[in-house]
Amino acid sequence: MQPAIEICGVSKxxxxxxxxxxxxxxxxxxxxxxxxxxxxxxxxxxxxILAGLARADAGTLKxxxxxxxxxxxxxxRSLGVVPQELVFDPFFTVRETLQFQSGYFGLNxxxxxxxxxxxxxDLTNRAEFNMRALSGGMKRRVLVAQALVHKPPVIIxxxxxxxxxxELRQALWQFIRQLNGDGxxxxxxxxxxxxxxxxxxxxxxxxxxKLVALxxxxxxxxxxxGTHLRLRLAQGTLPESLAPMVAVAPANGExxxxxxxxxxxxxxxxxxxxxxxxxxxxxxxxxxxEEVFVAIMxxx
Amino acid sequence: xxxxxxxxRKEITRFWKVSFQTVLAPVLTALLYLLxxxxxxxxxxxxxxxxxxxxxxxxxxxxxxLLQNSFAxxxxxxxxxxxxxxxxxxxxxxxxxxxxxxxxVLASVVRGVMVGFGVFxxxxxxxxxxxxxxxxxxxxxxxxxxxxGTLGIIAGIWADKFDQLAAFQNFIIxxxxxxxxxxxxxHSLPPFWQEVSHFNPFFYMIDGFRYGFFGVSDVxxxxxxxxxxxxxxxxxxxxxxxxxxxxxxxx
Numbered sequence: 380m381q382p383a384i385e386i387c388g389v390s391k392x393x394x395x396x397x398x399x400x401x402x403x404x405x406x407x408x409x410x411x412x413x414x415x416x417x418x419x420x421x422x423x424x425x426x427x428i429l430a431g432l433a434r435a436d437a438g439t440l441k442x443x444x445x446x447x448x449x450x451x452x453x454x455x456r457s458l459g460v461v462p463q464e465l466v467f468d469p470f471f472t473v474r475e476t477l478q479f480q481s482g483y484f485g486l487n488x489x490x491x492x493x494x495x496x497x498x499x500x501d502l503t504n505r506a507e508f509n510m511r512a513l514s515g516g517m518k519r520r521v522l523v524a525q526a527l528v529h530k531p532p533v534i535i536x537x538x539x540x541x542x543x544x545x546e547l548r549q550a551l552w553q554f555i556r557q558l559n560g561d562g563x564x565x566x567x568x569x570x571x572x573x574x575x576x577x578x579x580x581x582x583x584x585x586x587x588x589k590l591v592a593l594x595x596x597x598x599x600x601x602x603x604x605g606t607h608l609r610l611r612l613a614q615g616t617l618p619e620s621l622a623p624m625v626a627v628a629p630a631n632g633e634x635x636x637x638x639x640x641x642x643x644x645x646x647x648x649x650x651x652x653x654x655x656x657x658x659x660x661x662x663x664x665x666x667x668x669e670e671v672f673v674a675i676m677x678x679x
Numbered sequence: 680x681x682x683x684x685x686x687x688r689k690e691i692t693r694f695w696k697v698s699f700q701t702v703l704a705p706v707l708t709a710l711l712y713l714l715x716x717x718x719x720x721x722x723x724x725x726x727x728x729x730x731x732x733x734x735x736x737x738x739x740x741x742x743x744x745l746l747q748n749s750f751a752x753x754x755x756x757x758x759x760x761x762x763x764x765x766x767x768x769x770x771x772x773x774x775x776x777x778x779x780x781x782x783x784v785l786a787s788v789v790r791g792v793m794v795g796f797g798v799f800x801x802x803x804x805x806x807x808x809x810x811x812x813x814x815x816x817x818x819x820x821x822x823x824x825x826x827x828g829t830l831g832i833i834a835g836i837w838a839d840k841f842d843q844l845a846a847f848q849n850f851i852i853x854x855x856x857x858x859x860x861x862x863x864x865x866h867s868l869p870p871f872w873q874e875v876s877h878f879n880p881f882f883y884m885i886d887g888f889r890y891g892f893f894g895v896s897d898v899x900x901x902x903x904x905x906x907x908x909x910x911x912x913x914x915x916x917x918x919x920x921x922x923x924x925x926x927x928x929x930x
Contacts, residue, residue, distance in 0.1 A: 393930075432770055433930045452773035460771055466764035470693045482685025483772035525768065 381444045383408045383533045383564035384429065389438030391424055391588075398424040400588040402438070406566060406581075408532070411559045413575035413596075414568045415672060416585035422568045423463060425585070426537050430460045442533055456484060459526035463537040463568075465518050467510040473497070473521055474506045477528055484529035496524045499554055516547045523551065527558075534558065535566045540574065552578060576600075576668035584675055592675050599671050607664040608636045608647060615656035621647060633660075683778035686769060690786030694752055701790060705748050706797040709740045713802055716862065727864070727895045737808045738816075738889040739861035741798040745820060746881065749791030749827035750834070750852050753783045757835025758844050761928075770929065776922035780832065780915075787828025792820050808892055815891030815900055819907065823884040826911045827852070829918050836927050855881045865897050880910045 384406040391399040399421045406412045416422050427433035429440055431451055439446060445453030468476060474493070481489040497503045500520040505513060510521065519539065526534060536555070540548045556578065559565045569575055575582060575596075582599055584592040592599065607626060610617075611633045617625070624647070626637040636647060644663075651658055694701040717733035727735060760766035769779065799808070810816060830852070838844040859881035865873050876882050877898075887903030890896035896903070922928070 427930070430771055431929065432767060434925065452775075455771060455773040458771075460767075462764075462767055464764050466767065468760075468765045468768065469763070470696050471689075475692070479685055479689045480768060480772070482688070483682050483769060483774060485681040485773075487681050487685070529772075 380408060382406055382441075383410070383443055384566065385439075385441040385444075386425070386429075387439050389425070389428065389435045389440060391421075391428060391433065391436050397588050399428075399435075402585075402588075402590050404583055404590060404593060406564060408564055409559070409562055410581055411556075411565045411579045412567070413579035413582045414566060414585065415572065415575060415582060416568075417676060419587075420585040421588045422585055423537055426460065426535050426566075426568070429454075429535065430458060431455055456529065457532050459529065459531035459534045461522050461526045461534070461536045461539050463541065465515060465522070467513075467518050467521065469509070469511045472507050472509055473502055473513070473524075476510060476521060477524055480525045481528040486529060489528065492530065493524075493528060496527050500524050501550070516543055519543055519547070520551075523554075532562070533564045533566070537568050538570065539567070540569060540571060548574075572669040572672055573667065582668070584672065586676055591678070592671075596668065600666050600668065606638045606641070606666065608638055608644065609660075609662040609664055610634045610636060610647070610658060611660040612651075613657040613659035615654065618650045618654040618656065620650055635664075682772060682774050683782050686774065686778065686782035687785055690752070690756060690782060691789055693756060694786070694790050701748070701752070702793055702797060705744045705794045706801055709744045709798040710801050712740055713737065713805065717806070727893060730893055730895070731806070733806045734808050735864075735889075735893075736862065737799065737802045737806055738892045739885055740802070741795045742819070742823060742885045742888045743856050743861045744798045745791040745795030746823050746827045746856055746884065747852065748794040749787040749824035750831040750848065752787040752790045753828045753831030754835040754838075754844055754848070755831075756783065756786075757832065758838050758841060761835070762840070766928065776919055779922055780829075780919055783832050784825055784828040787831055788821060788824040791824030791827065795820055795824075810892055811894040812891045815904075816888060817891075818904060819884055819888035819891065822904070822907045822911055823888065826880070826884070826907065826914060829911065829914045832918050833914070833921065836921060839927075855879055858882075859885050860897070861885055880906060883907050 382405040384404070386402055386404040389399055389402045390397070402425060414422050414425070424433060428435050429442065429447060431447055431454070434448070441447065442454040443457040445457060447454040471479065477493045477497070481487070481493060494503070497506055500523060502517070502520055502524060505517060510518065513521065523539065539551060543551070552574070555565060567575065567579060579596055581595050582592065583590055617629075617634055621636065624636040624638070624643070626635045638644065713733065713736055716736055720732050757766070760769070802808070834844055834847040838847060858876070859879050860876065865876040865882065868876065883898070883903035883906045886896045886898055887900045887907065890900040890903070
């Protein structure tokens with residue numbers, strides 16, 4: 380099966396700044412993919428090139444098999460982009476905005492789908508409001524609706540929840556999950572790593588224009604930092620034999636031990652018993668994507 | 680085709696929603712010009728034999744308003760979209776550069792012709808002007824508004840801020856229109872300035888347009904037509920090339 384997105388050897392520079400350096404990446408159909416990286420890492424540049432808003436200096440990109448340059452019509456028809464900036468046209472109402480956007484994709488009689496999208500994004504009672512009269516959250520919903528008017532198989536969301544309240548964020552994710560469930564490929568950039576961890580099955584990380592990590596969320600979590608055991612002793616000190624497992628210097632009488640696998644819990648408990656030490660508190664800590672992200676970004 | 684039609688409709692809707700500013704205000708301004716100039720100069724100037732100065736002025740004012748508003752339509756729409764960022768709404772869909780050009784320029788033609796006709800209609804109440812050759816009138820109206828709509832696209836794409844667009848408008852478009860023979864015949868100028876006027880394409884638009892009304896002009900309407908059409912074609916290809924390259928639109 381062809382990938383929904385194929386990126387092959389893409390580089391891009393703005394003057395002397397190298398925004399993207401030889402990026403290659405495939406995203407299979409139906410995947411929920413997270414593109415992560417600090418500000419200025421190149422995420423938005425990569426999305427812009429995919430969407431035809433910018434042009435690569437080298438390399439090729441395809442959306443659903445359509446080259447974004449030579450077959451830009453096919454590529455753009457297959458792609459819905461929710462931009463990072465909260466942009467809107469102040470001349471029009473919500474309904475007009477969606478009707479025009481639909482028409483740009485050649486769909487003139489699309490009112491049923493527009494009504495459906497508005498209903499799902501809770502915009503129906505704002506349909507005749509001018510865009511200027513909407514709150515930031517509502518404008519964000521319209522941007523999502525605009526990206527969906529032509530029912531694209533691939534949807535890219537560039538930091539869609541930046542500055543959005545909790546209620547809308549949850550509603551948005553529920554909706555996007557549903558779209559993914561219906562077979563849409565979703566690419567997400569976000570600074571909320573818990574969001575990416577909960578939603579995305581695979582993660583790519585960009586750092587200074589380079590792809591520094593690309594794996595399933597599960598593997599990244601497993602491989603990078605492992606599981607930790609937080610341990611506070613009622614009396615005594617940590618047995619000498621456990622010292623190599625200490626991940627960070629003890630603080631407030633608490634030790635953080637790095638576990639290679641769960642079987643090591645038993646080793647820890649056995650050592651504690653053998654040395655007549657008593658544990659007052661014990662907690663198993665799973666790694667999260669934020670730790671993985673920080674660790675990868677700190678590497679040279 | 681549907682994509683072009685939508686962008687065209689959107690551009691028309693955009694200016695029509697603010698029609699006080701985009702249509703009625705320029706018509707009123709032209710009427711004020713007519714009232715003041717005719718009051719001051721009517722008794723002193725006769726440009727063509729048998730044609731009153733006020734009547735001479737009407738086609739010039741109509742054409743000047745048409746040209747300025749055609750330019751304003753495409754240029755202001757593009758710069759506003761660029762500065763507010765909503766230009767991406769037309770860059771993300773599969774619109775070709777030709778559809779993009781055609782939609783913006785035709786919307787400019789519609790607004791320009793609407794304003795030009797408005798000026799002609801409102802001044803008719805005060806100065807009924809004959810129309811000897813409607814075909815020439817229409818030809819020059821369409822060519823002129825198309826040319827200025829195209830220049831508006833170039834300026835709108837080139838300018839990064841409103842100040843640059845204002846410079847384009849105030850230092851290029853307005854001097855070229857004012858010095859093109861709106862208020863006078865170039866035959867009334869000293870020989871040197873007559874020669875200079877021949878290098879101003881706006882002169883041919885107004886001269887040819889005026890020929891359609893009075894059957895009298897400074898140069899042959901066929902020559903004017905050829906020059907204006909040539910300029911339009913050159914600018915059209917230049918603009919299509921800019922759009923195809925994504926100049927200042929796709930980075």
